[in-house]
Amino acid sequence: MEKSxxxxxxxxxxxxxxxxxxxxxxxxxxxxxxxxxxxxxLNAVHYIQSHFDSSLSARWNCKAGRCGSxxxxxxxxxxxxxxxxxxxxxxxxxxxxxxxxPLLRDLVxxxxxxxxxxxxxxAFTPKESTDHTWIFFQRDVEKSREFRKxxxxxxxxxxxxxxxxxxxxxxxPRFVVKAASLDMHPMDSxxxxxxxxxxxxxxxxxxxxxxxxxxxxxxxxxDNAIIPEKERVxxxxxxxxxxxxxxxxxxx
Amino acid sequence: xxxxxxxxxxxxPADESYETTSCDVLIVGAGGAGMRAAIESFDxxxxxxxxxxxLLGKAHTVMAEGGIAAxxxxxxxQDNWKIHFSDTIxxxxxxxxxxxxxxxxxxxxxRVMELEYYGALFDRTEDGKIMQRPFGAHSYRxxxxxxxxxxxxxxxxxxxQVLKRNIPYMDExxxxxxxxxxxxxxxxxxxxxxxxxxxxxxxxxKAIILAxxxxxxxxxxxxxxWESTGDGIALAYRAGAELMDMEMIQFHPTGMIYPAGxxxxxxxxxxxxxxxxxxxAKGERFMEKYDPKRLDLSARxxxxxxxxxxxxxxxxxxxxxxxxxxxxLGAERIKEKLPSMYYQFLEFAGIDITKQKMEVAPTVHYxxxxxxxxxxxxxxxxxxxFAAGEVACGLHGGNRLGGNSLSDILVFGRRAGLAASEYxxxxxxxxxxxxxxxxxIKRILAPFKSLNGANPFDLKDRIAATMxxxxxxxxxxxxxxxxxxxxxLIKLDSKNLQAKGARAFxxxxxxxxxxWNMVLDCEAIIRSALTRKESRGAHTRxxxxxxxxxxxxxxxxxxxxxxxxxxxxxxxxxxxPEYEAxxxxxxxxxxxxxxx
Ligand SMILES: Cc1cc2nc3c(=O)[nH]c(=O)nc-3n(C[C@H](O)[C@H](O)[C@H](O)COP(=O)(O)OP(=O)(O)OC[C@H]3O[C@@H](n4cnc5c(N)ncnc54)[C@H](O)[C@@H]3O)c2cc1C
Ligand code: SF4
Ligand code: SF4
Ligand code: FES
Numbered sequence: 088m089e090k091s092x093x094x095x096x097x098x099x100x101x102x103x104x105x106x107x108x109x110x111x112x113x114x115x116x117x118x119x120x121x122x123x124x125x126x127x128x129l130n131a132v133h134y135i136q137s138h139f140d141s142s143l144s145a146r147w148n149c150k151a152g153r154c155g156s157x158x159x160x161x162x163x164x165x166x167x168x169x170x171x172x173x174x175x176x177x178x179x180x181x182x183x184x185x186x187x188x189p190l191l192r193d194l195v196x197x198x199x200x201x202x203x204x205x206x207x208x209x210a211f212t213p214k215e216s217t218d219h220t221w222i223f224f225q226r227d228v229e230k231s232r233e234f235r236k237x238x239x240x241x242x243x244x245x246x247x248x249x250x251x252x253x254x255x256x257x258x259x260p261r262f263v264v265k266a267a268s269l270d271m272h273p274m275d276s277x278x279x280x281x282x283x284x285x286x287x288x289x290x291x292x293x294x295x296x297x298x299x300x301x302x303x304x305x306x307x308x309x310d311n312a313i314i315p316e317k318e319r320v321x322x323x324x325x326x327x328x329x330x331x332x333x334x335x336x337x338x339x
Numbered sequence: 340x341x342x343x344x345x346x347x348x349x350x351x352p353a354d355e356s357y358e359t360t361s362c363d364v365l366i367v368g369a370g371g372a373g374m375r376a377a378i379e380s381f382d383x384x385x386x387x388x389x390x391x392x393x394l395l396g397k398a399h400t401v402m403a404e405g406g407i408a409a410x411x412x413x414x415x416x417q418d419n420w421k422i423h424f425s426d427t428i429x430x431x432x433x434x435x436x437x438x439x440x441x442x443x444x445x446x447x448x449x450r451v452m453e454l455e456y457y458g459a460l461f462d463r464t465e466d467g468k469i470m471q472r473p474f475g476a477h478s479y480r481x482x483x484x485x486x487x488x489x490x491x492x493x494x495x496x497x498x499x500q501v502l503k504r505n506i507p508y509m510d511e512x513x514x515x516x517x518x519x520x521x522x523x524x525x526x527x528x529x530x531x532x533x534x535x536x537x538x539x540x541x542x543x544x545k546a547i548i549l550a551x552x553x554x555x556x557x558x559x560x561x562x563x564x565w566e567s568t569g570d571g572i573a574l575a576y577r578a579g580a581e582l583m584d585m586e587m588i589q590f591h592p593t594g595m596i597y598p599a600g601x602x603x604x605x606x607x608x609x610x611x612x613x614x615x616x617x618x619x620a621k622g623e624r625f626m627e628k629y630d631p632k633r634l635d636l637s638a639r640x641x642x643x644x645x646x647x648x649x650x651x652x653x654x655x656x657x658x659x660x661x662x663x664x665x666x667x668l669g670a671e672r673i674k675e676k677l678p679s680m681y682y683q684f685l686e687f688a689g690i691d692i693t694k695q696k697m698e699v700a701p702t703v704h705y706x707x708x709x710x711x712x713x714x715x716x717x718x719x720x721x722x723x724x725f726a727a728g729e730v731a732c733g734l735h736g737g738n739r740l741g742g743n744s745l746s747d748i749l750v751f752g753r754r755a756g757l758a759a760s761e762y763x764x765x766x767x768x769x770x771x772x773x774x775x776x777x778x779x780i781k782r783i784l785a786p787f788k789s790l791n792g793a794n795p796f797d798l799k800d801r802i803a804a805t806m807x808x809x810x811x812x813x814x815x816x817x818x819x820x821x822x823x824x825x826x827x828l829i830k831l832d833s834k835n836l837q838a839k840g841a842r843a844f845x846x847x848x849x850x851x852x853x854x855w856n857m858v859l860d861c862e863a864i865i866r867s868a869l870t871r872k873e874s875r876g877a878h879t880r881x882x883x884x885x886x887x888x889x890x891x892x893x894x895x896x897x898x899x900x901x902x903x904x905x906x907x908x909x910x911x912x913x914x915x916p917e918y919e920a921x922x923x924x925x926x927x928x929x930x931x932x933x934x935x
Contacts, residue, residue, distance in 0.1 A: 125598020125688065137796035141847030142840020146394070149564040151604050152686070153491070154397040170686055191535055192844050202395060202502065210503045211458035221455060222467035228460050235460060235485070235492055239396055272460060305682075 096122040098173045100131055102143065103183040107190040107197070115181070116140075122173065128182060129157055129168035132194070144193040152303060155240030158185055159194050165242035165301045168194075185245040187254075198241055204258050207286065211269050214276035227273035234268035234312055236304040237261065243298035243308055249291045257288035260298035260308045267312035270319065284320045289313075350537040350842045352787035355780050357530075357539035362388035362507070363763040364756075365529055365544040367514045367571065370398035371490075371748035372728025372755070373550035374497035375450075379756025380548075381506045385763055388542065389501065389508040390531060392566045396498045399552050399564045400748065403490025404607035404679060406472060406482030407454075407749075408742030409447035413468040415479035420444040422478050425922045427743060430476045430638050431707075431736025432876040433892060433922075434584060437914035438714035439733040443743075443750050450749035451483050459496040461485055472612050474741045476638040482742040487609055487679045493745060511535050514570070515852060516779040517547060517578040517724065520769030526578075526723030527769030530779050534849065537842020539780060545766045546723040546759040549575060549710065550752060553729040554860045556853070558703035559800075559807040562594060562605035571730035572863065573856035575710045580719040582897040583732040584708035585860075586867035586878045589739055590812050592617075592642035594702025596660040601687045603702040606663065606680060608741045610697075611635045613676050615665040617646070617699075619654040625661070640738045640877045643701040647812045650700065660698040669693075701812060705744065707735040707877065708867070711896065716758035717751055723762060723769075727755035737876020785836070786851040792837030795850040801829050802857050810865055815882045823865045830858045862904055863897045870895050870906045 097119045105113040118139055120131045132145050147157040150169045157168040160183040162176060173180060188196035215221060243260040244250050250259040258266075266279050266287070283289045292313055299308040306312070364380045366373050369391035377389040391398060410423040424444035428435050455461060455469065461483050462470035471480045485492040501508065511534040518528040526547050531540040554569025555561035576582055593606040611617075617635050619625050629645040630637035637645075646661050655661060665673055670693035674681050677692075684690040684697065709732035710719055717725045728748040735743065786792060809822030833855055838848040873887040874880050896907040 123599055125600040127600055127687075130600050136846050137794070140840075141794075141796070141838065142845060144844035144846070146844075148393045148397050148566060149399070149402055151402060151564075151601075152683070153402045154393070154564065156394060156397050192841075195535070195844050197535075198394065205499075206502045206505070210499060213456065213458075217452075217456040220452075220468060223463065224467050225463045225470075228463055231460055232486065235495070236488065237495075238401070238491065269458075272458060275458075 098122050098126070098131055099179045100135070101179050101181045102132075102135070102194070104143070104193050105190060106192055110190075117179075126173050127169055128159075128161055128171045128173055128180065131173055132168060132182070144191075144195045146195045153238060155238035158240045158242050158245065159183065160185060160245070165245045167240060167242070167303050170303055185241065187245040187247070187251050188241070201239070201241060201244070201261070204262050205265065208258075208262060208266055208269070209277050209279055209282055211272060211275055212277050213274050215274060221274055223273040231268050231271035231273075233306055234264045234271070236306055237264055238304060240303060242301045242303065246297045246301045248295070248297070249293075253288070253291055257291040260292075260313065262287070263289065263292070263316050264306060264308055264312045267316050270316070280320050283316055289317060289320060292317075352842055353784065355777075355784065357541050357780065359541045359543065360388075361543040361768070362386045363544060364388070364546045364548065364759045365390065365542055366548045366550060367529070367574070368398070368550035368552060368728070368730070369395055369508065369510065370400040370550060370552050370728060371493050371497065371745060372752035373398070373548070374494070374501055375749050375752030376548045376550055376727055376756035376759070377506050377508075378497065378500050378504065379753045380760045381504055383757060383760035385760040387506055388544070389506060390512045390514060391508075391510050392513050392534070393510065395501075395508055395510040396494055398494060399567055400745075401491045401494050402562070402564060402605070403493070403745055404487040404605070405474060405609040405612065406484030406489045406742050407451055407493070407745035408474070408477060408481050408740065409451040409483060409746050410444065410479075410481060411448050411451065411469060411471060411483065412479075413464050414471045418479040418481060420448075421921050423447065423481065426476065426478050427734065427740060428736065428922050430738050430740050432738060432886070434587070434736030434876065434894060434911055436714055436733040436912055437918055438912070441918070442714060442754070443734055443747060446750045447746035450746060450753065454493065454496055454749070457496045457500055459485065459492050472609065473636065474612050475608055475636045475642070476633065476740055477742070482612070484609070487607055487677055489745060509533070512540070513849070513852070514574065515783050517574050518771040518775050519578060519721070521772045523769060524722065525766065525769050526721060528771045530776070530783075532783070534844060537845065541771065541776060543768060543771060545763040545768055546725065548717075548755045548759055549724070549726040549730050550728045550755070551730045553706040554857070555703050555706070557802055557806050557857045557861050557864070559803040560594060560603040561703040562591060562603055563703070568853040568856055569706070569860035570853075570856050571726065572709060573859045575719060575724065575726065576859060576863070576897070576899065578721055578724060579899060580721050580724055581711040582709065582863055583711040583894050584736070584867065585863040585897055586871050586895065587707035587737050587876060588703060588864065589639060589705035589707060589877050590643040590701040591704035592639055592646055592701055593663055593699040595688065596698050596700045597658050598688060604683070604687065605702065605704070606697060606699055607677070610663060610665055610677060610680060613665065614668055615663050617642070618662045618664060619649045620656050620661070621654055623654070625649050625654070638738055639741065643812055644879060646699070646701055656698055658698055660700040662696040663699045664696045665692060666694065666696070705729065705739050707737065707739050708732050715754070717755035718758060718762075723766065725755045725759050727751040737878060783852065786838035786848055787842070789835055789837040792835040793832045795836050795838070795847055795854050798829055798833055798836070798854045799850055799857070802826070802854065802861060805829070806861055806864070810861075810868060813879045813881050814868055815880055816869070819865055819869050823862070823869070826858060826861045826865060830862070833858055866904060866906055867895045867897055870908065
């Protein structure tokens with residue numbers, strides 16, 4: 088595969104290959120791809136598909152960091168392939184599918200459960216009727232705005248150890264962000280506290296903050312969404328974790 | 340630990356078996372147009388099925404940044420639908436269908452308000468209403484927006500409505516063919532591939548709404564996403580529907596140029612809306628020459644041609660671009676008003692736009708042409724076949740105004756859903772002929788049987804390079820003929836394509852089908868471009884540099900005749916006199932005098 092005599096700089100990728108239906112065939116394959124200025128991991132994957140192995144499966148769409156399709160684990164860290172320059176890494180680059188979701192094929196996982204979770208979150212329910220122009224202000228918009236940047240890449244779900252271990256019990260950081268975006272909508276009328284406590288399993292989150300480190304949209308997931316959501320629940324029910332967090336950080 | 344719960348049937352590449360399902364209204368595409376259509380059709384009681392190629396919520400629409408145009412008059416009280424109507428027609432260089440433009444301008448405000456009532460969170464004015472920003476060639480501040488992520492919010496809001504209603508959907512599913520009842524000629528079904536497994540699916544239905552978006556991917560430099568391979572155009576054409584104004588391809592003036600990996604990625608017009616200034620390598624503010632009144636916020640075709648001219652005449656940067664400068668706004672305001680742009684440059688190019696100038700060049704952005712539809716119902720000339728959104732034609736004429744597409748997809752997505760749900764009430768389910776079905780299955784599985792076929796990736800690249808080289812911003816007869824010839828050769832090669840490996844998530848198979856569709860789109864674009872012997876809107880011909888109203892106030896129709904692609908020229912539908920008066924407003928005439 089490697090073209091000898093070619094003096095161009097090369098990038099070496101070690102790519103996971105496998106099938107969801109038969110995990111005995113899991114393996115890694117190594118490819119050398121010519122380097123181009125500004126190249127991202129997704130470019131390298133495309134190069135492999137078009138020059139070496141067209142059966143390599145990968146999911147992508149916008150190639151601009153906007154759609155959240157191309158999530159993968161790159162050198163063990165959840166990232167968007169289209170937003171990760173290969174020049175970031177020194178040596179070989181390992182690309183694997185997200186491990187919190189069932190494998191379909193190669194780099195592609197089954198993320199459909201996420202849509203089911205989304206369906207269960209009580210939807211936006213306006214507090215005013217829709218027969219007149221709603222009046223609210225920019226400052227009312229700001230709080231919810233951060234959470235609406237979410238591109239549903241599910242990288243935060245991928246890194247969260249609670250999601251990995253107790254998938255059925257905790258909706259996961261993406262969906263706490265979603266609940267927060269609704270709760271902080273100035274025209275929303277619902278109180279999602281009992282849902283968050285009883286159905287969403289918010290209590291499982293122990294504020295490790297791993298999720299906010301991987302978010303490509305720089306959403307401060309734990310501090311700005313999870314903790315305020317926990318506090319809403321505390322307003323009615325007591326959550327020791329939030330109490331400890333407040334003690335340690337002095338934040339209220 | 341790796342999860343092992345997933346089971347996935349593997350399909351032998353040669354397996355011709357298929358599953359069958361049915362619905363009343365099949366909606367192809369889950370961008371803004373498709374989702375809004377699905378909501379309407381479902382709410383009106385039709386058995387609705389929504390399918391899309393990517394995951395639900397990832398459609399191309401998520402990329403829209405600048406905003407959604409509607410004459411709400413929240414900032415400029417003088418604004419109203421009539422002025423929005425006239426801006427649309429005038430800047431569309433009089434090719435728009437007046438009735439489509441009327442419906443659009445009148446209903447856009449309702450659709451924006453509806454989005455707010457569905458839960459979208461727009462930026463606000465001082466007095467608490469939806470904020471509106473200025474945008475190229477809109478007479479007033481008219482674009483409602485959500486920071487610079489308007490499309491994402493639009494998609495997420497509609498997606499929530501789809502999920503809330505539990506509307507049946509199948510994502511990562513590609514439609515390859517539309518079937519018609521052999522007796523009546525009306526739509527009777529479609530063939531689909533489930534991308535995740537490679538399984539084939541026959542969907543029987545009474546009506547189909549095509550909402551498949553554009554075909555930007557036929558060009559090498561484009562802002563469009565992977566799925567924009569013009570499938571809808573090809574599906575409709577093969578089913579016998581008429582296409583219109585296919586030569587009209589919008590080049591957005593400001594695409595990224597460097598590094599190579601991001602070439603074509605969009606820089607939103609909002610940068611200029613917020614005060615960004617274009618300069619050439621000599622530091623001249625060149626828009627003063629081309630449109631002294633509207634400057635950097637002139638219409639897109641004008642700005643794109645101006646940038647092209649500056650670069651061609653040697654006043655471009657070493658990377659073959661011009662500069663776009665927003666530094667004077669100050670770091671804080673830039674990060675507040677244009678956060679996505681700030682991060683886009685930082686993360687993709689290592690450039691801090693609060694400190695450095697951006698380098699920009701035109702990028703293929705939008706298809707103004709598309710499937711010809713009836714204004715009020717979005718129906719095509721095929722019974723039961725509807726089209727809405729970027730894939731449909733009639734609103735934008737020769738040049739689309741920024742922000743008009745997001746309102747277009749909502750207004751006509753809803754109308755298509757409504758009309759289809761009415762249509763199916765008195766329509767029996769048609770037959771899908773066995774030979775049509777087996778013929779289509781053979782066609783799409785052929786790349787797996789080929790042993791010596793061409794590599795679809797290579798063909799895709801060849802198509803994109805050909806179009807960029809010969810069918811670009813400025814065209815002429817010789818280049819267009821060369822382009823047509825080259826596309827003809829690619830078409831021949833595409834008769835034998837080879838896909839390798841299993842059927843599930845197979846990029847070479849997906850690209851084989853994309854190549855077949857793209858070749859058809861390109862042929863329609865080039866033949867239409869050859870037909871229009873004048874320069875108008877986005878279509879510029881160096882051999883016919885003048886706009887020629889006496890001969891070319893026409894729409895160019897593309898359709899099949901005896902298995903051949905032909906073009907027909909039809910006059911633009913004449914608008915009633917009271918509408919004529921709207922588009923001859925004094926100030927519009929005054930502008931036009933100044934625009935070169
Ligand atoms: C970077 C960028 C910025 C933009 N900014 C703005 C803006 O600020 N304002 C504005 O008004 N417009 C803007 N536009 C234009 C606007 O976003 C698009 O024109 C609009 O979103 C098109 O919407 P749509 O619903 O017609 O199609 P799309 O959103 O393109 O959706 C097409 C759908 O069809 C599906 N599909 C395609 N082929 C098939 C098939 N064969 N089988 C099944 N499904 C299929 C796709 O999966 C997808 O779901 C922008 C465009 C770009 C690229
Ligand atoms: S902070 Fe909570 S949600 Fe985030 S990764 Fe940790 S446990 Fe998961
Ligand atoms: S919150 Fe961030 S990491 Fe999580 S899904 Fe959204 S964008 Fe991705
Ligand atoms: S492809 Fe859309 S985020 Fe990477």
